[in-house]
Amino acid sequence: MFIGHYALAFASKKAAPKTSLGWLVLGVSFLDLLWPICLLLGIERVAPRPEGSPFLRLDFISYPWTHSLAM
Numbered sequence: 713m714f715i716g717h718y719a720l721a722f723a724s725k726k727a728a729p730k731t732s733l734g735w736l737v738l739g740v741s742f743l744d745l746l747w748p749i750c751l752l753l754g755i756e757r758v759a760p761r762p763e764g765s766p767f768l769r770l771d772f773i774s775y776p777w778t779h780s781l782a783m
Contacts (some may be wrong), residue, residue, distance in 0.1 A: 743778040
């Protein structure tokens with residue numbers, strides 16, 4: 713799940729070679745760390761789904777802030 717996020721950090725290293733890779737990884741992971749807080753506050757929404765894979769039990773309804781391209 714996080715492979716795409718970390719790939720963006722590694723790709724950004726080429727665009728900004730003087731920036732620490734640690735800061736780039738933190739930058740792409742920061743909004744994922746805020747995602748549960750946004751769920752608790754009702755800003756973003758998911759619904760449980762009983763069928764399917766145990767790793768895919770959430771149905772993402774709305775997540776406009778933490779996973780938008782603008783953020």
